[in-house]
Amino acid sequence: MTEIELLRKVRARMGPGSLIGDDCARIEGPRRGHELLVTTDLFLENTHFLRSTHSAADVGHKVLARGLSDIAAMGGTPLYCFLSLSLPQWADASWVRRFYDGLLALAARHKTRLAGGDLAHGETLAADIVVVGEVPLRAALGRGGARAGDAIYVSGVLGGASEGLKSGKGPGFARLRRPEPRIALGQYLRGKATSCMDLSDGLAIDLHRLCLESKVAAVVDHPLPASPGASLEQALHGGDDYELLFTAPPRRRVPEVWRGLPLTRIGSIVAGRAGKMTFFGRALPPLGYDHFQNS
């Protein structure tokens, strides 16, 4: 298969009016009164996934889900995605087809258009997804807005992906392979949450990052909504759940369940050394998945 042949196949999947014929894609700017959001997310074989746990369609789904989850964390609406793909020898035409099946099914559900990308042969599978979205001006959520006194919430359940990686079955394993970006929830939280981010590397390390950006400390003193079968350790430090972590002023009424998704208060933001965290009175170390912890 030549590059032109592969591009022709990919382009056919993208539908009429696709944008990959030229050196750049031309995209419409944000609507009036909106600004653009851009996120890039690398997904690497043996770093982020194993061929033994993720099917081709799982990999395609998860690559895009990770990017969409970043758009969700800012309260945005995804518009376009771009995929750069390094394909090793083992990734045959059938694998590539099923990979695009998984990616494009999720893209269709979120009305996100695959607008371009790049392809190359490499020694390992690497996928870099770019998602471009929009958000109303001055409405984007971020990590820097948490204030002392705010309540801390998480959506859904925690530790499922980590438990699923170990057990290889059940809802945790499904979550590991097919995380669900919380686009609608992120949009709902605009104007309500003071800060928001997605849980990609684990509650403790991600809450630490949010506290660093907001220059505040956190007290976690409510039971965590652990995924069925997940240990406390997995709920605190397991990555790959892609739920939203957010803060809201204490008087803001946050529903316990929103469109079937639990929203659970887990603690409070307090004044203190930026990034300091406690869990039921004890220091909580910012452990989780850190790509550079062991280097």
Add this chain to the structure above:
Amino acid sequence: MTEIELLRKVRARMGPGSLIGDDCARIEGPRRGHELLVTTDLFLENTHFLRSTHSAADVGHKVLARGLSDIAAMGGTPLYCFLSLSLPQWADASWVRRFYDGLLALAARHKTRLAGGDLAHGETLAADIVVVGEVPLRAALGRGGARAGDAIYVSGVLGGASEGLKSGKGPGFARLRRPEPRIALGQYLRGKATSCMDLSDGLAIDLHRLCLESKVAAVVDHPLPASPGASLEQALHGGDDYELLFTAPPRRRVPEVWRGLPLTRIGSIVAGRAGKMTFFGRALPPLGYDHFQNS
């Protein structure tokens, strides 16, 4: 070095007001009367470069130059770039610092802001660059506009990077390591050229791609501007030159030298089977660097 520490260092390099604290970068849309251009470009160790030929700063320069060259090919102005980087064990802190030196020096020259990205540890070095630019509405150049009768031009000299890869010295080797994106030329060609693309994989294969998009054929019947020491084979089929290939109506006056850069007529667009090419009367095969030719 933890991810937070590395991000802190990268962020310090990005200057005040950098955008990498949140899950997405927030960027301004195109100016009124403009549209956005987006390009993504993968650069892989052992596929696109060897550590033995490219220094860390060369890799940083070339990663961005490849993306900027796509913006140049469309006649655009670069605004932002995003870098996803997979770092193997051999890439130590000093290598990473020099890599960013090379990338940011080129970004500064083209007033392009590093606005975000992603970092992970991987088995090989992989860099995916995203460049976002803008172009006036209806003014973007593309590959699909060449018409029978148009003259075909190339900027600069051809085959230098290919010759330099072999010789390991001289101006060709410098071109291989530090290609120069033709941003100003691309902007100059707006409203003048009927089609344009950058020469990344070699004249023959890239002209073939332009002809396929424009549904025309090409006759190359003028001497090629070969780089000093480059063979005809290298000028026809060698990649990595990053000059511009463009077409213009026959009566359009194109200067022989523009701001010190030669613009050389090499042939004509003719009616015929889409993608068909001849070189001084003989069939010209679309050979060059094709990432999927051997799979």
